[in-house]
Structures are given as structure tokens and as C-alpha cells.
Amino acid sequence: MALKCSSRSRLSSFMVMDVMQKAAQIEQLNHDVMHLEVGQPSTGAPAAACRAIVDALDDPSAHGYTLALGIDPLRKGIARHYERAYGLQVSPENVIVTVGSSLGFVMAFLTCFENGDRIAMTNPGYSAYRNLMLSVGLEVVDLPAGAAQNWVPRVEDLAAMDPKPEGLILASPSNPTGVVLSADELAAIARWCHDNDVRLISDEIYHGISFDVDCATALGSSSSAIIVNSFSKYFSMTGHRVGWMIVPDDLIDPMERLAQNAVISVPTLSQIAATAAITDDHALNELEGYVARYRTNRDVLLDGLPASFLGNVAPAQGAFYIYADTSGISANSIELADRLLKEAHVATTPGADFDPVDGHLALRLSFAGSTDDMKEAARRITAWVRDYTRRA
Ligand SMILES: Cc1ncc(COP(=O)(O)O)c(C=O)c1O
Known part of the structure; x- marks a missing residue:
């Protein structure tokens, strides 16, 4: 008997996870692999967050459920963060704590759109948006944001979409570029969306990690946008699985009902840790130190990698990624990433994970790891490219 498996279960895999699995196999053979594939800080949570967990361990309530939208101190701490970071007033009522920003996207898609609605996303863009939207019955429309657009999505391309999409999701700083x-x-895009009844989902998960440029929030220019953020990147707490959304008033109740039914609540100890991370001044100093390391790491790669490997590289102004145009070396990024992993023991992510059109010509390098690893990765890639070019 063949039991049915839904068509929506036929999701594309998240290629970076496949690379991680292959890297683990190589490590099992006792090779040390430089991990430039995964977008995850090599550091742990700030000290104040760790202490908060230890202090809470003896309290039985820290081991139980919380209210679906999150604990009060965390919602208040996030609201205050908007005042401190952007000078914007946010009511804690509009803050919704989620299981990573990843759950936030699913909640936003399910709450705001009907089956078959068309949602635009930047190309290149974060592949999980595409895969999740397809799995909940949405149609994905690409908004170009590649080299031909100077890597910036344009309002005129949005306005030219026919039919007009029901939503737009984009990230600034961008993953992968x-x-x-x-x-x-950002304000021009946010205002256009608001004026044209297009729901904007602004993924601001890399805010705080930028080099010589400020990160603007769409919250300042649109009252209908959903702002998504997380403790995973700037706060260095990927495994705690805490994210948040700032939502307009009319979405609070539907989101609450969905959260109650889907997850009941976000892990309690993680919410306690996140509260400390976003409210403790020492934690913020610690995190600024990590941002300084990312900047050094970026420069190590940009200065140390051969020009043929960096091609027409997108300006790495934020997040912890370099999106390298590797077309001078290979026209198949999946094969190139595979060879770099097997032959140079450097794990990278094929551009095909982010761009179904031109991604075969690019690799994404994450510089979230240690500076020593970046130096070693640059050395290995340079030697590999030299050998490869000699053999070609
Ligand atoms: C652009 C972007 N948004 C969202 C996420 C999901 O992060 P999390 O669910 O850990 O908050 C990631 C993870 O890499 C990302 O790069």
C-alpha cells in the first residue's frame, strides 16, 4: 500500500545544510574543515544571557509554558530596543516573540495571505523564503537584485509587476549579498508597498552587523509592514531559537491564535536568556566586539582571496557574507563548492541556493567564524585556485 505524501512536502532542501552534512563526513575522516558555509557566529550567547539561564534553573516556572506571544520582560526589552537603536516608539503589545525568525515568516505568510497569492522576493535572496512560501501554497515572484541592479531591488521593478503581488519579503542587510x-x-520600497496594499515583510535579522553604514528599519516608514528580527545573528544565539516580529495592531490577535495552536510558546529558558541579552549593557559591549571581528574577517577574505575568485563581488556592507562571482573559475557553483570542500577542505555555499537564475556563477562565503579560520581559508582557497588554474 502506498500512503500519500503531500505535494507541499516536496520542499527543496536548504543547500547549506547539505554542505554541512558533507563537511561533517570529511571531518569524520580526521580532516579539519574551514566552515565558511554556515551563517552562524562561532561565539556563544553573551555572558549575561548564560548567567540568566543558570539563575533561572531552580525556578519551576522557567521550565513551563509561557504566554504564546512571549514573556513580558522580553516584549518590553524588545520594544525599548527600538527606542535605543532607532529612536522609534514601539508598544510591547505589538511585539510577538517567535521560535527564531523562521517561525515568524511562516506565521506572517499564513496570517496575511491566501492560497495562490503572489509574493515577491529578491533574487538573489534567502532560499528558505522561497521554499516556505511554496510549501504554504504561495506563488513566488522574483524581484531582481543582482549585479545588473547594483544589488539593490528597485521600486520601478516592483511597480512594473503585472499582476501586482500581494506581498514582498526582503532582507537588509541581505543574505547572501x-x-x-x-x-x-528602504523607505521608498516600504512606502510604495503601503500605498499599493502590498504587505511588506522586512527581514531585519542582520541589523547591528554592518560596516560604516547604518541599517534602517522599515518600521519608520510603513505602518502596515511586518518587521522580523531574531536573537540568532547579532546576539549570537542561533541555538536558542528566539526571534520576534513587530506587527500592526490588526495582526496581533490572528498571530496570537496561530502561535497558541502552532507552538503554544517559545522555549522559556531561551526567552529568559534573550531578555538578558537585549537589556544588559555589558552584553551589548560584548556583541559590538563580535561585530569588530566580523569586519576584520571580511577584510581578511577580501584582501586574501585571488581576484579571479571574487569576480564582480557584491559590496559586503553588512551581515557576515561575501557573495563572490566565481564565473571566472567555474560555471557550476554546486560542483565548485563540492571540489573546494573535498580538495581544499573549505566549506562554502553554492550561489544556486540563493538564485535560481544566476546562482550557478557564485559562491557565498560566511565570515562569521574566527579570524584564524578566515586566514587559513583564504590560504587554502588561494592555493587551490592556483593549482586549478595551472591544471586547466
Ligand atoms: C536572512 C535570514 N533570515 C532569517 C534567517 C533565520 O534565522 P533564525 O530562524 O535563526 O532567526 C536566516 C538564517 O540564516 C537568514 O539568513
């Missing part, structure tokens, strides 16, 4: 939209560019 590291491009940060200027306040004007």
Missing part, C-alpha cells in the same frame, strides 16, 4: 539598503531606498 551583504548589501545594506540606504534609509531612502
Whole structure:
């Protein structure tokens, strides 16, 4: 008997996870692999967050459920963060704590859109948006944001979409390109969406990690946008699985009902840790130190990698990624990433994970790891490219 498996279960895999699995196999053979594939800080949670967990361990309530939208101190701490970081007033009522930003996307898709609605996303863009949207019955429309657009999505391309999409999701700083939209560019997109009844989901998960440019929030220019953020990147707490959304008033109740039914609540100890991370001044100093390391790491790669490997590289102004145009070396990024892993023991992510059109010509390098690892990765890639070019 063949039991049915839904068509929506036929999701594409998240290629970076496949690379991680292959890297683990190579490590089992006692080779040390430089991990430039995964977008995850090599550091742990700030000290204040760790202490908060230890202090809470003896309290039985720290081991139980919380209210579906999150614990009060965390919602208040996040609201205050908007005042401190952007000078914007946010009510804790509009803050919704989620299981990573990943659950936030699913909640936003399910709450705001009907089956078959068309949602635009930047190309290149974060592949999980595409895969999740397809799995909940949405149609994905690409908004170009590649080299031909100077890596910046344009309002005129949005306005030219026919039929008009019901939503737009984009990230600034961007994964995979590291491009940060200027306040004007983001405001123009946010206002266009608001004026045209297009729901904007602004993924601001890499805010705090930018080099010589400020990260603007869409919250300042649209009252209908959903702002998504997380403790995973700037706060260095990927495994705690805490994210948040700032939502307009009319979405609070539907989101609450969905959260109650889908997850009941976000892990309690993680919410306690996140509260400390976002409210403790020492934690913020610690995190700024990590951002300084990312900047050094970026420079190590940009200065140390051969020009043929960096091609027409997107400006790495934020997040912790370099999106390298590797077309001078290979026209198949999946094969190139595979060879780099097997022959140089450097794990990278094929551009095909982020761009179904031109991604075969690019690799994404994450510089979230240690500076020593970046130096070693640059040395290995340079030697590999030299050998490869000699043999070609
Ligand atoms: C652009 C972007 N958004 C969202 C996420 C999901 O992060 P999390 O669910 O850990 O908050 C990631 C993870 O890499 C990302 O790169």
C-alpha cells in the first residue's frame, strides 16, 4: 500500500545544510574543515544571557509554558530596543516573540495571505523564503537584485509587476549579498508597498552587523509592514531559537491564535536568556566586539582571496557574507563548492541556493567564524585556485 505524501512536502532542501552534512563526513575522516558555509557566529550567547539561564534553573516556572506571544520582560526589552537603536516608539503589545525568525515568516505568510497569492522576493535572496512560501501554497515572484541592479531591488521593478503581488519579503542587510539598503531606498520600497496594499515583510535579522553604514528599519516608514528580527545573528544565539516580529495592531490577535495552536510558546529558558541579552549593557559591549571581528574577517577574505575568485563581488556592507562571482573559475557553483570542500577542505555555499537564475556563477562565503579560520581559508582557497588554474 502506498500512503500519500503531500505535494507541499516536496520542499527543496536548504543547500547549506547539505554542505554541512558533507563537511561533517570529511571531518569524520580526521580532516579539519574551514566552515565558511554556515551563517552562524562561532561565539556563544553573551555572558549575561548564560548567567540568566543558570539563575533561572531552580525556578519551576522557567521550565513551563509561557504566554504564546512571549514573556513580558522580553516584549518590553524588545520594544525599548527600538527606542535605543532607532529612536522609534514601539508598544510591547505589538511585539510577538517567535521560535527564531523562521517561525515568524511562516506565521506572517499564513496570517496575511491566501492560497495562490503572489509574493515577491529578491533574487538573489534567502532560499528558505522561497521554499516556505511554496510549501504554504504561495506563488513566488522574483524581484531582481543582482549585479545588473547594483544589488539593490528597485521600486520601478516592483511597480512594473503585472499582476501586482500581494506581498514582498526582503532582507537588509541581505543574505547572501551583504548589501545594506540606504534609509531612502528602504523607505521608498516600504512606502510604495503601503500605498499599493502590498504587505511588506522586512527581514531585519542582520541589523547591528554592518560596516560604516547604518541599517534602517522599515518600521519608520510603513505602518502596515511586518518587521522580523531574531536573537540568532547579532546576539549570537542561533541555538536558542528566539526571534520576534513587530506587527500592526490588526495582526496581533490572528498571530496570537496561530502561535497558541502552532507552538503554544517559545522555549522559556531561551526567552529568559534573550531578555538578558537585549537589556544588559555589558552584553551589548560584548556583541559590538563580535561585530569588530566580523569586519576584520571580511577584510581578511577580501584582501586574501585571488581576484579571479571574487569576480564582480557584491559590496559586503553588512551581515557576515561575501557573495563572490566565481564565473571566472567555474560555471557550476554546486560542483565548485563540492571540489573546494573535498580538495581544499573549505566549506562554502553554492550561489544556486540563493538564485535560481544566476546562482550557478557564485559562491557565498560566511565570515562569521574566527579570524584564524578566515586566514587559513583564504590560504587554502588561494592555493587551490592556483593549482586549478595551472591544471586547466
Ligand atoms: C536572512 C535570514 N533570515 C532569517 C534567517 C533565520 O534565522 P533564525 O530562524 O535563526 O532567526 C536566516 C538564517 O540564516 C537568514 O539568513
